[in-house]
Amino acid sequence: MLSSVLVFAFERPPIDWHAIAPELTLLGFGALLTLVDVVWLERGRAISSVLASLGLLAAMVPVLTLATDGADRATFWGAYVIDDYSLVMKAVFLLAGYVVVLLSTSYIAEGDYWESEYYQMLLSAVLGMVVMASARDLVTMFVALELLSIPAYLMATWRKRDLRSNEAGLKYYLMGVFASAVLLYGMSLLYGTAGSTILADINAAVSDASDGTAPLAVVTLGVIFVIAGFAFKVSAFPFHTWAPDTYEGAPTPVTAFLSVASKAAGFVALLSLVFVGFWGRSDVYQPLMWVLAAASMFGGNLMALRQTNLVRLLAYSGVAQAGYMLAPLAVAGESLTTADDALSAVVTYLAIYAAMNLGAFAVIIAVARRTASAEIDSYKGLFHYSPALAVAMTIFLMALAGIPPLGGWFAKFEIVLALISPQTPWGVALGVVVALNSVIALYYYARIASYMWVEQASAEAGFDTVSPIKVPTSVSAALVLTGAATLAFGILPQWVGHFTDVTLLATLPS
Amino acid sequence: MILNQFLLLAAVLFCVGVYGVLARRNGIMVLMSVELILNSVNINLVAFGAFRDHVAGEVFALFVIAVAAAEVGIGLAIVLMIYRNRRSIDLTEADLLKG
Numbered sequence: 001m002l003s004s005v006l007v008f009a010f011e012r013p014p015i016d017w018h019a020i021a022p023e024l025t026l027l028g029f030g031a032l033l034t035l036v037d038v039v040w041l042e043r044g045r046a047i048s049s050v051l052a053s054l055g056l057l058a059a060m061v062p063v064l065t066l067a068t069d070g071a072d073r074a075t076f077w078g079a080y081v082i083d084d085y086s087l088v089m090k091a092v093f094l095l096a097g098y099v100v101v102l103l104s105t106s107y108i109a110e111g112d113y114w115e116s117e118y119y120q121m122l123l124s125a126v127l128g129m130v131v132m133a134s135a136r137d138l139v140t141m142f143v144a145l146e147l148l149s150i151p152a153y154l155m156a157t158w159r160k161r162d163l164r165s166n167e168a169g170l171k172y173y174l175m176g177v178f179a180s181a182v183l184l185y186g187m188s189l190l191y192g193t194a195g196s197t198i199l200a201d202i203n204a205a206v207s208d209a210s211d212g213t214a215p216l217a218v219v220t221l222g223v224i225f226v227i228a229g230f231a232f233k234v235s236a237f238p239f240h241t242w243a244p245d246t247y248e249g250a251p252t253p254v255t256a257f258l259s260v261a262s263k264a265a266g267f268v269a270l271l272s273l274v275f276v277g278f279w280g281r282s283d284v285y286q287p288l289m290w291v292l293a294a295a296s297m298f299g300g301n302l303m304a305l306r307q308t309n310l311v312r313l314l315a316y317s318g319v320a321q322a323g324y325m326l327a328p329l330a331v332a333g334e335s336l337t338t339a340d341d342a343l344s345a346v347v348t349y350l351a352i353y354a355a356m357n358l359g360a361f362a363v364i365i366a367v368a369r370r371t372a373s374a375e376i377d378s379y380k381g382l383f384h385y386s387p388a389l390a391v392a393m394t395i396f397l398m399a400l401a402g403i404p405p406l407g408g409w410f411a412k413f414e415i416v417l418a419l420i421s422p423q424t425p426w427g428v429a430l431g432v433v434v435a436l437n438s439v440i441a442l443y444y445y446a447r448i449a450s451y452m453w454v455e456q457a458s459a460e461a462g463f464d465t466v467s468p469i470k471v472p473t474s475v476s477a478a479l480v481l482t483g484a485a486t487l488a489f490g491i492l493p494q495w496v497g498h499f500t501d502v503t504l505l506a507t508l509p510s
Numbered sequence: 511m512i513l514n515q516f517l518l519l520a521a522v523l524f525c526v527g528v529y530g531v532l533a534r535r536n537g538i539m540v541l542m543s544v545e546l547i548l549n550s551v552n553i554n555l556v557a558f559g560a561f562r563d564h565v566a567g568e569v570f571a572l573f574v575i576a577v578a579a580a581e582v583g584i585g586l587a588i589v590l591m592i593y594r595n596r597r598s599i600d601l602t603e604a605d606l607l608k609g
Contacts, residue, residue, distance in 0.1 A: 146580070174601075185524055191570065
C-alpha cells in the first residue's frame with residue numbers, strides 16, 4: 001500500500017551545498033539561539049547578542065569563499081543563483097545586520113525586551129534578505145519576502161506595553177500584508193502567462209506577449225501589481241504612508257534595521273525582477289519607474305522639510321532616497337550597457353546608503369540615551385557638550401545630502417551618470433529631477449547641522465547639557481564602522497566601484 | 511478546460527478584498543479582507559496550474575496558504591495586544607503617530 005504511494009518518489013533537486021552555506025550558517029545560529037534560550041533560560045540571555053553577531057559574521061565566511069571562487073552557480077533548478085551581484089548584496093545585508101546587533105545590544109538589554117527572541121527574529125529577517133539576494137524564482141522570492149517581513153512586524157511592536165510601538169507595528173503589518181497580497185496577485189498573473197515561476201522563463205513569456213491581445217493586458221497588470229507590491233517595501237511614494245509612523249513608534253534599533261536592511265531587500269527583489277524577469281517589457285516598467293522615482297523624490301523631500309522629529313525626517317528622506325535608487329530603473333531597458341550601468345549604480349547606492357543611514361541612526365540612539373527624544377530641537381548645541389557625536393552626525397547627514405568627499409556624492413554621481421548616458425529625453429529629465437532634489441534635501445540636512453553647531457542648548461531642555469554623552473562600546477563600534485565606510489566610499493570611490501561593478505544580465509540568454 | 515470563469519471569480523474576489531481593506535475600520539475585518547485577496551490568488555494559481563497541466567501552480571498555492579497562516583497568526587497577535595492595551599480594535603483610533 002505504502003509502496004504504491006512511494007512510486008512517486010520525491011526527486012531531490014540538485015543541491016550545491018557550498019552555494020547555500022551562508023543561509024545554512026544563519027539558520028544554524030538561529031536554531032542555536034533558540035536552543036540556548038530554552039536550555040539555559042536567563043543565563044543564556046547575556047550571550048544572545050554575542051551569538052547573533054557571531055552568526056552574522058560566520059555567514060560572511062562562505063560569502064567570501066564563494067566570492068574568491070568566482071564562478072556563477074545556479075542550484076535548485078535555476079531558482080537560486082549565486083553571482084557577483086547576489087554576493088555583494090549578501091555581504092551588505094550581513095554587515096548591516098551586524099551593525100544593527102551592535103546598535104541593539106545596550107538598548108534591548110537595558111529595556112529588558114525579550115533579548116534572545118529579539119535576536120532570533122533579527123537573524124531570521126536577515127536570512128530572508130540573504131535568500132532574497134539569490135532568488136530568481138517567484139516562489140523563492142515570495143517566501144524570502146515573508147521570511148524577512150514577518151519578524152520585522154514583530155520587531156516593530158517589540159515594546160508590547162507601549163501604545164506607540166503597538167500602533168507602529170499595526171500600521172506596518174496591515175500595509176505589509178496588503179502589499180504582499182497585491183504582489184501575489186500580480187505573481188499569479190505572471191505565472192499564468194509564463195507557465196513557470198522561474199524569472200528567466202517569465203522574461204521570455206512577457207517579452208513575447210504581443211500587442212492587442214489579452215496576454216499583454218494580463219502581463220501589464222501583473223508587472224504593475226508586482227512592482228507596486230515591492231514599492232511598499234522600499235517605501236516609495238505614494239506607498240510610503242506606513243514608513244514615518246512605523247519609524248517613529250518602533251524601537252530605534254528596529255527603525256534603523258527597517259530603514260536600511262528591509263529597504264535594501266525590497267530593492268534587491270525589484271532589481272532581480274526588472275533585470276531578469278521583466279527586462280524585455282521595458283515599455284511597461286520604464287514609465288512606471290519614472291513616475292515612482294520622480295514622485296518619491298519630490299514627495300519625500302518636500303514632506304521632510306516640515307518635520308520636527310529627526311526619525312520622521314529620516315523616514316521621509318528615506319522615501320526620497322528610494323526615489324534616487326528607483327531612477328536608474330526608468331532607463332534600464334534602453335540597451336545592455338545602460339542596464340549594466342543602472343544596476344551598478346543602484347547596488348553602489350544601496351551599499352553606501354546602508355553605511356550612512358545606519359550611522360545616522362547610531363547617533364540618534366546615542367543621543368536619545370541622554371535626551372530620551374528624537375525631536376530636532378533636542379539636538380541644539382550638541383557640539384558644545386558632545387563634539388564627537390555632533391561631528392559624526394554631520395558627516396552622516398552631509399553624506400546623505402551628497403556632499404563630496406563623503407560617500408553619498410559618489411552614489412548620486414553614479415545615479416545621474418546612469419540616467420544621462422543613454423541620451424534619452426526622459427532619462428535626462430529625471431537626471432535634472434535628481435539634481436534639483438539634492439538641493440532641496442541639502443536644506444533640511446543642513447538645518448540639523450546648524451542646530452548642532454550654531455545654536456545653544458536651551459536651559460529648560462530638561463536634561464544635562466554640560467557633560468558629554470556616554471556612548472556604549474557597541475554603539476561606538478557601530479559608529480566607527482559606518483563612519484569609516486562612509487568616508488572610504490567617498491574618498492576612494494574606485495574601491496567601492498570595484499565591488500559593485502556587477503552584472504546580472506550575464507545569466508540571461510540574450 | 512474553462513479558464514475565464516475562474517479568473518473572473520478571482521478578479522471579483524480580489525476587488526472585494528481590496529475594497530474591504532480600504533473601507534473597513536475593524537482590525538479583524540481588514541485581516542479577513544486580506545485573506546479574500548490571498549484566496550483569489552490561490553484560485554488564480556490553481557486555475558492556471560490546471561489549465562497548463564503544470565504542477566508549479568498548485569505548489570505555489572500551497573506555499574501561499576502556509577505563509578498566509580503564519581501571517582494571520584502574527585496579525586491576530588498584534589490585534590489582540592492592541593485590544594489588551596486600549597480595549598478597542600477600531601483602526602481609526604490608532605492615531606498617536608502623525609505629521
